[in-house]
Amino acid sequence: MIVGNVRARYSHLRSDLKKADLLGTLKLPAGLRDFFRKPVTVQCSEEEIKKALKTREERFLQLVLMNVYQRPSSPYLKLLKIAGCEYSDLRTCVRHSGIEETLKRLAREGVYLTSEEFKSKKEVIRGRQSFRVLPSQFETRSESVGYPTQSSGTRNQPARSFVSLGLLKLRSPVTSVFFAAHNLFSHSHAMYDAILPGPAGLNNLLIYARIGVVADRWFARAIPINTRLEGLYHYLTTQFVVLAAKCFGPGFPRPEFIKIDLVRQIIHWLAAQQKQNKACCITTAASNAVRIARTASDLGVSLHGTKFIVTGEPFTESKRNLIEYAGATATPRYAYGGSINIGFGCANPLHTDEIHVNQHLLALFPNPRPVKTNGSCLSPLLCTTLHTAFPRMLLNVESGDYGYLIERDCGCALGKVGLSVHLHHIRSFEKFTSEGMNYFYGDLYELFEKDLPSEFGGGPGDYQLVEEEDRAGQTRLTVVVHPAIGPLDEVKMMARLRAAFADGSRGNRFMTGVWENAETFKVRREIPYASPRGKILPLHISQAKTKLPGTEA
Numbered sequence: 225m226i227v228g229n230v231r232a233r234y235s236h237l238r239s240d241l242k243k244a245d246l247l248g249t250l251k252l253p254a255g256l257r258d259f260f261r262k263p264v265t266v267q268c269s270e271e272e273i274k275k276a277l278k279t280r281e282e283r284f285l286q287l288v289l290m291n292v293y294q295r296p297s298s299p300y301l302k303l304l305k306i307a308g309c310e311y312s313d314l315r316t317c318v319r320h321s322g323i324e325e326t327l328k329r330l331a332r333e334g335v336y337l338t339s340e341e342f343k344s345k346k347e348v349i350r351g352r353q354s355f356r357v358l359p360s361q362f363e364t365r366s367e368s369v370g371y372p373t374q375s376s377g378t379r380n381q382p383a384r385s386f387v388s389l390g391l392l393k394l395r396s397p398v399t400s401v402f403f404a405a406h407n408l409f410s411h412s413h414a415m416y417d418a419i420l421p422g423p424a425g426l427n428n429l430l431i432y433a434r435i436g437v438v439a440d441r442w443f444a445r446a447i448p449i450n451t452r453l454e455g456l457y458h459y460l461t462t463q464f465v466v467l468a469a470k471c472f473g474p475g476f477p478r479p480e481f482i483k484i485d486l487v488r489q490i491i492h493w494l495a496a497q498q499k500q501n502k503a504c505c506i507t508t509a510a511s512n513a514v515r516i517a518r519t520a521s522d523l524g525v526s527l528h529g530t531k532f533i534v535t536g537e538p539f540t541e542s543k544r545n546l547i548e549y550a551g552a553t554a555t556p557r558y559a560y561g562g563s564i565n566i567g568f569g570c571a572n573p574l575h576t577d578e579i580h581v582n583q584h585l586l587a588l589f590p591n592p593r594p595v596k597t598n599g600s601c602l603s604p605l606l607c608t609t610l611h612t613a614f615p616r617m618l619l620n621v622e623s624g625d626y627g628y629l630i631e632r633d634c635g636c637a638l639g640k641v642g643l644s645v646h647l648h649h650i651r652s653f654e655k656f657t658s659e660g661m662n663y664f665y666g667d668l669y670e671l672f673e674k675d676l677p678s679e680f681g682g683g684p685g686d687y688q689l690v691e692e693e694d695r696a697g698q699t700r701l702t703v704v705v706h707p708a709i710g711p712l713d714e715v716k717m718m719a720r721l722r723a724a725f726a727d728g729s730r731g732n733r734f735m736t737g738v739w740e741n742a743e744t745f746k747v748r749r750e751i752p753y754a755s756p757r758g759k760i761l762p763l764h765i766s767q768a769k770t771k772l773p774g775t776e777a
Contacts, residue, residue: 245372245386249461253468255369255389260473264435266404269397273641276584284323284587284610285315291364291617299337299348299357300619306350307333323587327608327620332592336606336620362616371461373423373563374447387423387563390613392430395565398582398638400435402568405637406555408505411531412497413439416490416508416516418447418756419479420458423563424535426465428507429476433469440497443490444479447756487516491525503529510534510556512758514543514684517550527552533569535559537759538651539577542673542684558650560607560623564614567647571636575648580638581629583645586610589629591622595653602626602653626653652761671724672762680717682709685760688752692766702746704753704764714747721745 276283292300293311304314307330317326330336337357340346347354370388403409413432417425429439449455462479469475482489490506497504506513513532520527528551534543539556547554555569556577566588567579581588587610590603604622627650633639634646651669673684686706703721705712722745753764 248368248370248386248388249372249464251369252371252389252465253472256465256468257472259389259393259430260434260469264396264400266400269400269435270637270641272397273401273584273643277642280584280610281318281323284608285318287610287612287617288314288619291612292619297361299355299361300335300617302353302355303335303337303348303350304330306353307335309333309335323608323610324589327587327606328589328592331606331620336591336593337622338604339622339624342621359616362618364612364614364617371420371426371465373427374421384421385423385561385563385615387427387615388613389430391563391615392427392434394585394611394613395427396431396434398565398568398584398643399431401637401641403435403437405571406531406569408531409437410503411505412502413437414441414443414490414493414504414506415439415476416443416445416506416512416758418445419462421449422447422756424507424757425479426462427563430465430469433474433476436474438474439476441493442477442479444481445483445756445758446481487512487519488523490516491520491523494520494527494530495525498526498529503531505531505533507533507535509536509755509757509759510539510543510554511537511685511754511760513552513554514546515758517547517552518683521546521550526550531555533557536755536757537761538669540669540673540684541576542669542677544576546683558647560618564607564609564616564618566607567643568638570634570638570646572634573648574632577650578646578648579650580643581645581647583643584610586618588645588647590626591620604653605647624652625650627651668762671721675724676717676720679720680709680712682706685752685754687762688760688764689762690748690753690764690766700746702748704748704750706751707749712749718745718747 288300289311292298292304295301304310309330314326317329321329334350337348338346341348341357342362344357344359347356368388370386370391372384373387374384415425415429417428420426425442425444429442432439449458466476466478480489494504494506506516508516513534516532517527527547530552532547532552532554533556534554535557536559539554544554555571555573556579557568558566558577558579560566564586565582566586567581570578570580587608588605591606592603594601594603603626605625605627606620606622607618608620609616609618627647630646630648631644632646633644668689672687672689676687677683682705686709688704690702690704692700692702703718705717752760754760
């Protein structure tokens, strides 16, 4: 019986983790020896980025030739054929007009994939032709040394990926220049992120070690897994990489597991470093940075000299203000799922969440086909990868976000190497649905992180809108309010919420009226949902049907 159970569990593990992923993990010792062989200096990093910027057009053409035009199963090839674009046409346009202008022209002709199409949630429909894509059709597995990871599933089902050491090598130079721009080489560093299958913690610790930055502490959070055997595999793989990094490189600490509401351990570390006159830097999700800052303020501990590198969610003015109130500062990093790093925070920003786009590794621009949202239009960001080291090839693929691109000379180290395109006000344009109508929630951050806390108490992360189904199959929009806020005038708060939803177009007012008549809105006092990484977004869409108060049979 025991043997049968073990076999069954191992069979489940093999179905979840590809054989190639397991073999890639076994090759890690030799791969890490090579990974740490050559130190990464700021000067070499600057030269490498400049060289990559000069060769990006030829690399793009070669990548598309190999992974699209010479790959009959490629969904991008189907789109290009529908648009009537042969490789010779593409090459001529790129050499005459550049990558971005070529990609914009292709997008106008229908050569792009929405977020839902890319994730196979919807069929791709262009004219009279339609087809559905498979995630495996985008894989560009050029290197086999690395480890399997899984996204946090903040807005969608968790997506599996494979991070190669080649990808981490590719990301190292711009990370080095980013550290130089913010004077982070002299800081004591800590990571507050999950172990595998969460990618961010291990990815960043390896990159930091490669550029000569050895973290002092790794404060880790548990992450959901499918089976105990899979959890054991990821735990042992994490420890395996930690050991190998110490054998073949400068290394980094083993993870110390802490619960999301017990960040005092991190604050104690910060206070100890301050006593030694050491400036500190913590890399973590933006919600975690706010949680640390708020707890420090409550304890009367100043975070003066502390810098947060915030990731994983929009870095809003409300979050920045709370972090700065505690005496710290923060700079953002923006990435897509699958370890596709879009850019790093500018050292001389004009906007709170302003980043430099990694133009040497990808192309980014707003879709020329805007999305209509409640009477206005948004232009989703389209991303195209320019290197085979990325686990998936993107060609004009939406991420579900929008933002504003500008080109300027900021004077910081990232701008000086040629990364002149900046992105700011990065928000999601994904939607929640009730009573057959959609509402795009990209502008709810101001309401949930600033307006409601200022009027009813609390701060960012204390209010959340949850879309869920009751037992009757009715979609409800529940406002979850943290119990720590104390007494709350729910009637007044719901009136404030309805007014905010109805603000703007006549369509907004109509939708809000329908939802109100259907008794769609509810209030519930509990701790808002946090993703495995600790992110708390203003909207959480429940993946499972939830039993709500008052719906019992």
